[in-house]
Amino acid sequence: MKRSFLLPLAFFHLLLVPCLVNADISVTMKLDRKEATPLDSIRMIVNVSGTRSSDSQPILNALESFSVTQGGTSSRLEIINGKINAGIDYTYFIQPKKTGTFRIGPAEVTVEGRIFRSNTVTLTIAEQPQSPGVDRGPLFLSAGLSPTKVYAEEQAIYTLKLYLQTKVSDISLDLPEIDHITFKQLGKPIEYKSLYNSKTYQVLEVRYALMPSRQGNYTIGPARMRLTVFQPRRRSRRSLFDDPFFSFSSGKPTTLASQPLELKVSPLPKEQRPAGFSGLVGTFQMKSKLEPSEIKAGESATLTVVLSGRGNVNRIPDLKFPELNHIKVYADQPVLQIEPDDKGIEGSKTMKWALVPEREGLYEIPPLTVSFFDTKNHQYRVIKTSPLAISVLPGEEKQVRASAAIGRGNAVEGSSKQAVKELGRDILPVHTSINDLGTGFLVRPGGLFFWVATLAPVLVYALAFCRIRFRRKSVSMLAETKAKKAARTFVKKCRHGEPPSSHLAAAISEYLNERFGLTLGSLTPDEAVEILRSRGVSLDTAHRFRAVLRKLEDAVYTGKGHESCDIGEDIARLIKQIEKEIR
Template identity: 25%
Template sequence: MKNLYFLVFLIFAKWGYSQDIAFTASAPEVVELGQQFRLIYTINAQADKFSAPAIDAFSVLAGPSTSQSSNVSIINGKVTQAFELRYTYVVQANKEGEFTIPPAEVTVDKKVYKSNTVKIEVVKGAARQDRSVTSTAGINQAQRTPDQTEISNSDLYIKIFVSKTKVHREQHLIATIKLYSRLTITRLENAKLPAFQGFITEELEVPPLTSLNRERINDQVYLTGVLKKYILYPQKTGEITIDPFEMDVYYQKPNNRRSRSMFDDFFGSVDSEGRKVISNSVTVNVSDLPANKPFNFSGAVGKIKMSASIDNSNVKTNDAVNLKIKISGSGNLKYINPLKIEFPADFDVYDPKISDNIKYSEDGAFGNKTFEYLMIPRHAGEFTIPAFTFSYFDTETDQYKTDKAGPFNIHVAKSEGDTALTVSSAFTKEDLRFLGQDIRFIKQKDINLKKSNQFLFGSKVFYLIYAASILAFIILFLFRKKKMKENANVMLVKNKKANKFARKRLKQAFAYMKQEQRESFYEELVKALWGYLSDKLGIPVANLSQDNARSEMLSKKVDEEYINQMLNIIDRCEYARYAPVTEETKMDTLYNDAIKVISKLQQKLK
């Protein structure tokens, strides 16, 4: 088996080399004066000859040492080969400045390839001993602590950066929490994240801190690493302060104890020490969006587009039709709510199915969010879903923009067996069972006939039953006519049943509260409140907003106190879905407040 792999390797080796050849050079970007480091040249082919460049600015301590690795895999009959050859130098920085190492050359199959150049900056190293003497001058040796003699705040700190300090409300910014150290870090513990009050947050993935990068800061070389990174969406205007980040950082620290043996002097003596490191706080200035907001603007911010389609424009009664609305682009896509759409009154429309495919990066959130409405037409005819619009604030142009979709025309034909507007006189199985009993068997024997002493017909009881039947028919007819009239007025029906529907949704919200399903609870509670207002005010939910709800309730002489209570509960629910829980946004508090305000409005909106 080994011989087989070796044979495969030999057969495909030349084929592998005929592929794109990559020859690269790598080294640290910043090093300290006197520091030793590796300069590595890597090629993905077997080289015939390697020519190193002149490295005058550095001392070559060792090299070039060569190493190579290869891997051949056969998967489903497909052979792939990976090969890598390395030339490694160990060099030392001898003087400060910025230096460029020229390209190296390598020959493969009589063809010469050149590597990239390497730029290295050499900075002055930190002279710990000298700094200790200077900073502790005049201090008695016995009084010195390890912190006073060796470690300063500039040797180890954490800093919070934001990509922007001035943004609009709902415009994203990136917050980065970064560690800086001139010490050897051993472990990190007990991280305390900022609360990010006033922001909606999405955490970004960062590479694990298995190794740190070198950076030059104020002529000093630091090991740096990103601890956390977040996308922030400000939810209020004004100055918002991001609290400091806290973490316990442990590091190696040479001790100052007197050497007790020759081995201490030879190996050195190192202690591990930790300290709580607290970062800076950051203030972000958040301005409100411009005042000329479109009437249907609901808070979407970014570079966004809207499209819509229906899956079938020719259907029969009781067949399903799907309206699909897709919001795509970059911005606060996750927090975009369903659009306001006016559906035909003869359609049963269900709450939209919401799905999203959103990815997060330093450029913000990008992807798409989809709303799918299931519609079922109950009557035949020609129907139209009017054109609707979606408005958003474009952060590139600092302007509001509006996308339009529709109108959508739908032809609904009457389906077979549709009894919505007809009355069927067909026999049922129950009728057929007794059909043979209409004509009874004629008895041939003599029968005894008896004369009845009293007939019901013509009696007082007969006329009483007759009058009662006529009266019951009239009452039933009037009641039926009234119900038909009410059913024709959909708004009146919804008005009368508003409290019933609201109680039903509140019951479901209560169930979610008992199950500790926070997001479902807040969503159901908001639906109950908006649904109640929609039914009572005669405004479709799709067209309902806080402004027109307020004006409509004021026109119906509803106390402004009750109006503010209702709209405040809705705001608290919306805020609680994406923000930490406070006393005002606890589920039981909001639930009780919702019941109270609906009871008060029920007395006013009759």
């Protein structure tokens, strides 16, 4: 009984006198493995013993070659053989950016103004070549390119496939950045089941049109996919918590990378290149029509030309219509339509001209031509519209002259006045004298009743309108003022020189809390994306905001949080863009 009483007393004493636990403070850094590949996510734990709190987050040194994601913080309190020990565990997940042997650390932790340093750890990152016969596990990313040899401005299909046998969420993709090569997504990602090495996988596939602008040999680097992987918790023995209600999964941030690919880009041949080459590369065709083909002088006909095909359709030129004698030509604004599909990018440009002949006769419409490089036949081609003609009849000259004669007052044969006939009477009587009207109740202008009846509805409406506006403003004015002030405050902080990364990260968290009425402490990049997307911010702007947060996060965790940061102006412009998109 006495021992059971002393145990709560010990806990109470521990809470009141925390300095007793701070007598012997140490910091230890641990990795869950010593060797890994660029496709692996390594768990790193910074263990602080002897205290239950620190002045700030640990500073992680020598992590420039890794992407760092915070995994969470947990505190502990242990009593072993009557000895009390307290500590904090900071969990991180690091993703290697390149191969090699790296010495990581030390981690620096500040407690009550004193800095404590951890040990250093060594991690080796080596490439692990994959072959079709090798088991690649329950989760991997594969890339494909077709064809691998193209001409400049010819499109190739870049396909990414995520093979998975486990539950994932929060998927984001970073495509390789290569000079003179652009990526255009082809439709939405598709999902299906497939077999790989006799195993069934759920496959998420997304395709891109890859367009090189210059010749050369290119290496398409790995595409990186960030996602959260859920793994069931394992228990060593059965307990009350083995009930399915408590059998939830824990999420682990993971980054996957695809294999690099090679692309050879050949220049367009100079031989037999037509004069005035348009720059189009692919397969194209042209159609034309003239409506109507027979009109009168002074009327208009419409010539429509549609140039369509598959290739670099954004370079379809605006065709020039030649000048014609006795025909006025009015060009309409061309309309370009681009429609990506699973085979690449196709599109069309519709061009229209209004033709107004001034004289009668038969006019031939000269054909319009355009040149392009045919990637299927590996040669230049010139296509033209079909020959068209327009027949012009005499205009309405006689009728115009007759109308003019009438306007001058000249008589026209056959014209005569007709007597007015009464076709019927109105249902209501038509009063021909003011005496027919009775003397009823009159509201005389200028009297009291006149002004009351006239102004009362206006005054009632104005009072009701002002009351409603005042009530709405009184409720929302405070929130709107606070939200607008948050953006202005943040922009001012960014423009005061080059603030440190840690100050910018804290300012962003403060901005989000003030702007959206939140009370968040720490904020992960993925949580920030969810907040912005729920407020109507576009996906591209939200991803740019996440990239900025990750850059600041890497700087803080790698010990550069106190150094000045040169992206303050970029963040300020990004915040202004977010303010425009918020609904």
